[in-house]
Structures are given as structure tokens and as C-alpha cells.
Amino acid sequence: MEVAFLIEKLVLVTVLFTLTLTIAAYSTWAERKVAAWLQDRVGPNRAGIFGLLQPLADGGKMFFKEEIIPSGANKWLFIAGPSLALLTSFLGVAVIPFGQDVELFGRIVPMQIADINVGILYIFGVVSLGVYGIMIGGWASNNKYSLMGAIRGASQNISYEIAMGLSIIALLLVTNSLSFKVIAEQQHGLNWNIIYQPLGFLIFLVCAFAETNRVPFDLPECETELIGGYNTEYSAFKMGAYMFAEYINMFVSSAVMATLYFGGYNYPGMDFVNETLGATWGPLVGVAVLFFKIIAFIFFFMWVRWTVPRFRYDQLMDLGWKVLIPLAIANIVITAIVITVVDKL
Amino acid sequence: MSLFYLVAFLSILFSLLVIFVKNPVYSVLALIATFFTFTIHYILLNAQFLAVVNFIVYMGAIMVLFLFVLMLMNLNKDTEPVKSNLLKIIGVVAGGSLLVTLIGAINAIQTSEVSKLPNSDIGLVENLGKVLFSEFLLPFELTSILLFTALVGAVLLAKKDKRTQNG
Numbered sequence: 001m002e003v004a005f006l007i008e009k010l011v012l013v014t015v016l017f018t019l020t021l022t023i024a025a026y027s028t029w030a031e032r033k034v035a036a037w038l039q040d041r042v043g044p045n046r047a048g049i050f051g052l053l054q055p056l057a058d059g060g061k062m063f064f065k066e067e068i069i070p071s072g073a074n075k076w077l078f079i080a081g082p083s084l085a086l087l088t089s090f091l092g093v094a095v096i097p098f099g100q101d102v103e104l105f106g107r108i109v110p111m112q113i114a115d116i117n118v119g120i121l122y123i124f125g126v127v128s129l130g131v132y133g134i135m136i137g138g139w140a141s142n143n144k145y146s147l148m149g150a151i152r153g154a155s156q157n158i159s160y161e162i163a164m165g166l167s168i169i170a171l172l173l174v175t176n177s178l179s180f181k182v183i184a185e186q187q188h189g190l191n192w193n194i195i196y197q198p199l200g201f202l203i204f205l206v207c208a209f210a211e212t213n214r215v216p217f218d219l220p221e222c223e224t225e226l227i228g229g230y231n232t233e234y235s236a237f238k239m240g241a242y243m244f245a246e247y248i249n250m251f252v253s254s255a256v257m258a259t260l261y262f263g264g265y266n267y268p269g270m271d272f273v274n275e276t277l278g279a280t281w282g283p284l285v286g287v288a289v290l291f292f293k294i295i296a297f298i299f300f301f302m303w304v305r306w307t308v309p310r311f312r313y314d315q316l317m318d319l320g321w322k323v324l325i326p327l328a329i330a331n332i333v334i335t336a337i338v339i340t341v342v343d344k345l
Numbered sequence: 346m347s348l349f350y351l352v353a354f355l356s357i358l359f360s361l362l363v364i365f366v367k368n369p370v371y372s373v374l375a376l377i378a379t380f381f382t383f384t385i386h387y388i389l390l391n392a393q394f395l396a397v398v399n400f401i402v403y404m405g406a407i408m409v410l411f412l413f414v415l416m417l418m419n420l421n422k423d424t425e426p427v428k429s430n431l432l433k434i435i436g437v438v439a440g441g442s443l444l445v446t447l448i449g450a451i452n453a454i455q456t457s458e459v460s461k462l463p464n465s466d467i468g469l470v471e472n473l474g475k476v477l478f479s480e481f482l483l484p485f486e487l488t489s490i491l492l493f494t495a496l497v498g499a500v501l502l503a504k505k506d507k508r509t510q511n512g
Contacts, residue, residue, distance in 0.1 A: 077370075118470055121397040128405025132377075135409070139370065139416050147416060154413045158406060178470055 008109055016093055016113065024247035025055040027298055034302040065236035072142040073233065081137020082234065082241035088133060089245040091126045092252035095119040097184045099265045099287035103279035111265075111287060112181060119180040120168060123256055124161075127211055131157040133245065134213075134220055138230035149229030152313065153220035156210055159320040160217075164207035166328035167200040170335045171260060184264035189271070192263040199331045201261045203324055208253040210320070212246065215305040219313055254297035258290060265290040349389060356382040369415050377408045394470045 029044065029051065036043025044051030069078055099111035116122055131154055138150025174196045175183045187193060194201050210217040221229030228234075231242045258264060265286035274282035311319070359382060362375035380403045387396035428436075466472055477485050 116393070118393050118397045121394075121401060125397055125400040125405055128401055128409070131409055132412075135412055135416065136374075139412075151413060151416055154409050154416075158409055158413075161406070 004107065008107070009113065012109075012111070012113055016098070017090070020090065020093055020248055020251060021244075023251050023294075023298075024244055025059065027247040027250065027302075028058060028243070029054045030298070031302050031305070034299065035306050038303070038306045059240070062237045062240035067236045067238070068233075070142060070233050074140040074142065077136050077140035078233075079238070081133050081135075081140055081230075082238040082245070083133075084136060085130070085133025085245035086241045086248070088126060088129045089248035089252065091129075092123050092256070095122055095180050096252075096255045096259055097181050097264060098290055100274075100283040102283045110181075111283065115179060115181045117177075117179045120172070120178045120183075120260075123252075124165060124168065127164075127253075128157065128161055130211070130245075130249065133242070134230045137234070137242070138220075141230075141233035143233050145226045145228070146230050146232050149220040149222075149226050149232070152222075152226075153213065153230060156213075156217065156219060156316065156320075159317060160207045160210035160324070163203055163320060163324035163328050164211065166325065166332060167197075167203040167207065168260075170200045170328070170332045171197050171204075173332070173335050173339055180259055184259055184266070187263040187266050189266060190263070190268045192261065192266070194261045194263075197261065197331075197335070199327065200335075201257075203328050203331065204257065204261070206319075206324060208257060209301070209304070210316070212249040212253055212301075214246075214250065214301055216308045216311050217316060218310060219316060222310060224310075250298055250301050251294065254294045254301070255290075257297055258293040262293055264293075349386075352382050352385045352389070356386070370412070373408060373411050373415060376411070377404055380404045380408065391466070391469075394473050 032054070033043045033051070035041075044054040047053035047057045069075055094113045095116060097110075097112040097115070101108045101110050103109070134153040135150045138146040138153070141147075171193060172178065174193060175186060177183055177186075183193070209215075213220050219229075220226075221231060223229075226232070231239055234242060265283075267286070267289045270282075270286060273285055276282075277285065356379055359375045359379040363372050363379060366372050366375060380399065384396045384400045384404070387393075387399060467476065
């Protein structure tokens with residue numbers, strides 16, 4: 001029993017780790033393809049069919065490039081920065097339920113690494129840790145542009161965390177639970193939380209863009225002002241680690257948004273499918289549906305990147321503090337009033 | 346139990362590093378590690394909510410602000426203000442008297458019996474919420490007023506600064 005449990009979790013962790021890495025790697029390819037498509041170009045098409053081997057070529061290039069640590073840099077923290085960024089980006093995957101329990105070899109296997117009863121807060125904590133990689137790396141580079149990028153990253157993250165937390169509170173009023181598993185189960189069929197929390201989702205979405213440092217909020221690495229921002233001094237795989245961390249963050253936040261607001265692995269007609277396909281393949285269809293949703297969100301991230309221009313720094317702060325936070329508070333009040341009235345009726 | 350001793354050792358090690366490390370940024374990083382070990386302590390005590398809140402608030406927000414301020418001022422070993430001998434002596438005396446007070450306080454506590462929680466699941470979100478909003482409602486609300494006052498005070502201070510600059 002104990003051994004089987006360990007093996008089960010080990011396999012799940014390995015599979016999810018590999019999947020996350022693969023999706024992150026292919027996000028770099030997809031980003032260039034989407035950009036090319038939106039700009040009426042062809043995009044990468046030299047390595048393999050449709051350029052599908054491009055991520056491998058890029059990865060190989062990263063490995064063989066020369067590692068440079070600037071002479072004025074703080075050597076240990078310079079290495080710790082990208083490592084921390086990569087580490088914290090992976091942590092979020094642990095609490096996301098990727099599907100209903102699957103029956104495999106006579107055992108019921110939950111498709112979630114850890115069901116902790118404060119899952120949402122855990123994700124929130126991991127997100128708030130993400131900024132350390134940027135800050136430490138930017139500071140250790142001993143470069144004024146890197147430092148500016150690091151400081152921008154920190155203030156941006158802290159500002160948008162507040163609005164994000166407030167939008168989650170409104171969601172919690174609806175779900176009554178902090179556990180991802182329970183929240184996913186509640187959205188059975190088409191009973192998705194987006195129906196109850198459209199405004200909350202919008203706020204969460206904007207904050208997710210800011211927390212992952214994606215355009216239009218990529219001010220920490222804003223090329224036109226800061227050369228490369230916090231990663232100006234980085235080369236070879238340390239640069240790659242930062243880039244990878246960004247794509248993994250994108251994957252995790254897409255998964256969180258899909259699970260919290262868009263039903264996770266639920267889809268209309270899932271009961272019928274589960275009955276026809278049985279206890280093994282039915283839930284796996286749900287897993288495929290969740291991944292479809294995640295990929296749709298990743299596509300949305302890319303679509304926005306190549307459509308919306310970057311915000312100015314003061315506009316970013318105004319949007320965060322003067323628009324999103326009051327809106328999120330109003331959302332909480334309205335949600336609370338509606339729930340109370342509905343309960344009384 | 347052995348896990349507790351390992352984590353306790355790490356907490357003490359990191360909190361000593363906070364004091365003894367010269368570079369202020371290293372100091373803050375050691376403090377972050379200290380808070381992380383506290384989070385593990387809370388989890389060992391089955392206080393999940395407290396653990397994750399400590400994680401978010403202290404590690405995720407307050408320490409980011411600490412680091413932020415340090416980076417903004419770009420404190421290095423060279424720019425660190427040199428403390429005079431008088432300041433050092435005052436520091437030693439103040440720290441020593443605090444230590445004496447703490448030892449006295451710990452001695453005064455009866456340690457013969459191990460205190461037990463009536464409900465070991467009190468640290469879970471649901472139970473904690475129920476207790477906070479029924480038994481301890483008044484202290485809870487008073488705390489929120491206190492925090493709100495601090496918030497308003499901070500805004501007021503920031504505003505005052507601006508007015509003197511303009512006028």
C-alpha cells in the first residue's frame with residue numbers, strides 16, 4: 001500500500017514535470033508561430049516539419065553558449081537568481097487537479113499531486129515568491145538597468161498581488177472552499193465559476209498577466225527602456241532559465257485560471273462520456289479537456305502579446321491601484337450581498 | 346521529533362546569520378530563510394492556515410519590500426554607516442537587558458505541564474475561522490481597526506510630504 005502510493009505519486013510527479021517542461025519548450029515555438037501568423041509571416045520552419053524541432057535546437061544552443069558572469073557581479077546570487085526563478089515556477093503545479101480519479105491497474109489514482117486544504121493560498125504564496133528570482137538576479141548583476149528591472153518587477157508584483165488576492169476572495173465566497181479539488185468538483189458539467197464571477201475573472205486575468213511579466217505588463221524587461229531589464233547581464237543557460245521560468249509561469253497561471261474559473265477538467269456531457277468509456281478512459285478525456293483549456297489560455301497570452309502595446313510605468317501603477325483594487329473590492333461587496341440575499345430567499 | 350530539531354537548528358542558524366552577515370542583502374535573504382523555517386514549524390504544528398499566511402505575508406510581501414528598499418538605496422559594505430563606540434555600547438546594554446527580561450519571563454512560566462490544545466485541528470482554515478468569528482470576534486474586529494488606522498496613517502504621512510513639496 002505504502003510503496004504503491006509512493007510509486008503512484010512518483011510517476012505522477014515525473015509525468016507532470018515532463019509535461020510542464022515540454023509545454024514550456026513548445027510555448028517558445030508556439031509564440032514565434034503565433035507572432036508570425038499575426039504578422040502575416042511564416043515563422044520558424046527550418047528545423048523539422050513546421051519548425052517543430054526548433055525548441056530542441058534552441059535548447060542545444062543555450063547549453064553550448066559561453067557562460068559569462070560579469071566581474072562586478074555577486075557570483076553566488078547571480079547564479080541563485082535564475083535557479084530560484086525556475087524553482088518557484090514549478091512549485092505551483094503540485095496542487096492543480098488535472099482530472100477526476102482514474103482507475104489504473106485496479107487502483108484509484110487521483111490526478112493531483114497534493115490536495116492541500118489551503119491550495120489557493122499555496123498558489124498565491126508561490127506566486128509571491130516568484131519575484132525573488134527576478135530581484136536577486138537583477139541586483140546581483142551589478143548593472144543599473146538590471147537593478148531598475150528588478151525594482152520594477154518587485155513593485156509590480158506587490159501591487160498586482162493585492163488585486164489578485166481580492167478577486168480570489170470574491171471567488172471563495174462562491175465556492176466556500178480553499179481546496180482546488182473541491183472547487184474543481186463543484187464545477188461539474190457546465191456549472192463553471194465564470195458564470196458567477198465574470199468581473200472577478202477579468203481582474204484575475206489582468207493580474208495574471210502582470211504577475212507573469214507578460215506584455216502588456218513586461219516592464220521589468222522592457223527592451224526599449226532597459227535594454228533587457230533584469231536579465232541584461234545573463235547569457236547561455238541562465239538566460240534560458242529565466243525564459244523558461246516565464247513560460248512555466250504562463251502554463252501554471254493558465255492551469256489555475258482554467259481550474260478556478262473555467263471548470264478545470266469538467267465539460268458538458270462528461271457523465272455520459274464517463275459511463276461509455278469507463279473509469280479509466282473517461283477521466284482521461286477530462287484531463288485532455290483541461291489541457292485543451294490550458295493551451296487555449298496560453299494562446300490568449302500570446303495573442304495579447306502581439307496585439308496590445310506595452311503600458312507606461314505610471315499607467316501600470318494607476319491601473320493596478322486606482323482601477324483594479326477598487327473594482328475588486330466592489331466585486332467582493334456585490335458578491336457578498338447577492339449571496340446573502342439568495343440565502344435568505 | 347528529529348525533524349523538529351533539524352528545523353529548529355536551521356531557524357536559529359539563519360537568524361544568527363541575519364545579525365552576523367555584513368552585507369545587508371545577505372541579511373535579508375537569511376531573514377527570508379528564517380521565515381521559511383517558521384512556516385515549516387507551523388506545518389509541523391498542524392497549523393496550515395497560519396503556515397501559508399506566514400508564507401504569503403512575511404516571505405512573499407514584507408521581505409520583498411525589505412529587499413526592495415535595500416536595493417533602492419543600494420546599500421553596500423562601503424556605504425554602510427560606521428557606528429560609533431557609544432552606539433555599540435548602548436546596543437550591547439539594550440540587547441543584554443532584553444535577554445535578561447526574556448530569561449526571567451521564561452523562568453516565571455510553569456513548565457511542569459505540557460499545554461495541550463483542546464482541538465488539534467484548530468489550525469485548519471474552517472475551524473480557525475469559526476473560532477475567530479464567534480469566540481474572538483471583538484479582538485478580531487479591534488485588530489482590523491488597528492490595522493486600518495495604520496493604513497490611513499501611512500497614506501496621511503505620504504500626503505503631507507507632497508503638500509510641503511508643492512507649497
